[in-house]
């Protein structure tokens with residue numbers, strides 16, 4: 521590594537079709553933005569053509585959004601970018617029978633002035649390795665099995681190797697609307713911290729302690745990314761594997777100052793108003809169940825559940841085990857109330873961020889228009 525490299529962020533990227541699949545349906549993107557960086561990994565599904573197209577549309581839409589947008593509030597912008605990607609996939613899927621079942625996951629990290637904001641849909645993941653620290657999983661999979669773990673119906677041990685662990689509870693594309701999960705906190709990065717974004721082709725083939733070792737060992741993010749993909753393939757390469765690693769180094773005096781001043785490493789963020797889907801997520805589950813994302817997991821990463829995810833809202837206790845299915849509905853009702861409560865503040869923001877809101881408006885108007893001919897369950901099972 522050149523000495524000058526230590527004064528700017530470093531990005532490592534590696535993707536591979538794996539040992540079993542005939543096509544790589546993963547995609548990724550990294551885009552430098554004003555005082556920061558946007559990082560994306562998307563894992564497509566829905567057939568040979570559809571899967572690759574869906575994940576490509578995710579990266580294209582999000583990069584396009586961040587190239588054009590003047591970002592005032594990162595979580596709001598990230599949500600809009602993901603909704604734009606969802607709309608693109610959904611509308612394209614409506615146009616062609618062969619593409620009607622396509623969809624994608626999405627993990628999105630935005631680093632700005634040393635703070636990291638996260639958003640995701642599906643079972644691709646974001647990890648953080650603090651320099652000299654332990655690997656932390658920062659996202660929680662949107663899978664049916666993870667949901668059962670969250671509500672106490674399954675223990676992490678029972679979830680380990682569960683035959684339904686591939687079934688997604690949220691995905692981009694099958695419906696006109698998607699609700700991304702946004703992090704509650706922005707993380708203050710320190711020099712040398714590494715963020716890893718990856719598709720499940722990595723986490724199915726390498727356990728977290730080994731991911732940690734490779735991430736620590738790689739002299740550069742690119743070395744680590746290549747090593748991870750090679751290891752996933754050596755372990756069987758059952759799926760497409762995609763690894764995107766970002767190593768943070770402060771670039772401005774403000775970032776150095778913030779590092780000295782701030783004692784806390786987590787800064788609460790105001791999340792944008794949720795736009796709950798009009799129906800529960802059953803369709804996505806059906807859709808994902810029938811997708812090509814369904815290879816058996818010989819070696820799932822069981823330890824992942826022992827790691828601390830981002831802190832969750834204290835006022836949002838887990839639903840009792842028996843109420844697993846209705847939980848999502850009640851969460852959506854709650855979100856609906858929040859949405860109404862925050863509607864006026866969202867309007868207030870309109871004046872300060874006209875471009876962002878214009879985008880949101882047009883994107884959501886289109887989504888509303890397309891809500892009517894939403895695909896039926898039958899449609900997704902053709």
Ligand code: CA
Nearest residue numbers: 563720721759
């Ligand atoms: Ca995959």
